[in-house]
Amino acid sequence: MGVRFQKRIRIFPGVYINLSKSGVSASVGGKGATVNVNATGKRMVTFGIPGTGLSYRAPLSNAILLALIVVAILAALAYVLFPMQVGAILHWWQPQWFPMPVPTPTPAAG
Numbered sequence: 001m002g003v004r005f006q007k008r009i010r011i012f013p014g015v016y017i018n019l020s021k022s023g024v025s026a027s028v029g030g031k032g033a034t035v036n037v038n039a040t041g042k043r044m045v046t047f048g049i050p051g052t053g054l055s056y057r058a059p060l061s062n063a064i065l066l067a068l069i070v071v072a073i074l075a076a077l078a079y080v081l082f083p084m085q086v087g088a089i090l091h092w093w094q095p096q097w098f099p100m101p102v103p104t105p106t107p108a109a110g
Contacts (some may be wrong), residue, residue, distance in 0.1 A: 004020075005019075005020055005021045006018065006019070006020045006021075007019040007020070007041060007096065008027075013030075013096065013097050014028060014030050014094075014097065015027070015028050015095075016028075018036070023038060023039045023040075024038070024039050025037060025038040025039065029046075030091070030093075030094050030097065031048075031050040031093065031094060032047065032048060032049075032050055033045070033047050033048075034046045034073070035060060035068075042059070043059065043060035043065075044057055044058070044059060044060055045057070045058060045059075045064055045068075063067075083101065084101050084103060087100075087101030088093040088100070088101060
């Protein structure tokens with residue numbers, strides 16, 4: 001049986017420096033999806049179902065990177081158009097990162 005060592009240092013929410021016997025890496029992400037880059041530049045992406053222990057890990061290809069960028073752009077556009085609905089979804093996904101949005105009162109007509 002081999003001995004393993006791993007230490008994860010939180011830089012700020014969703015960004016970590018990982019120390020292990022095999023070297024140093026950086027991770028960005030949260031529940032459901034994480035991108036990891038090691039010291040040699042190898043990029044990996046992990047998709048998982050939070051709370052189940054089930055995940056899929058694969059090399060981060062240019063196609064997956066492009067897809068993640070497109071999803072981020074679409075999410076930003078959706079937030080501009082529908083901030084309350086997107087805020088509620090983001091709060092459900094990562095409640096510690098995104099506080100529950102509070103509706104802004106509209107001035108009464110009169």
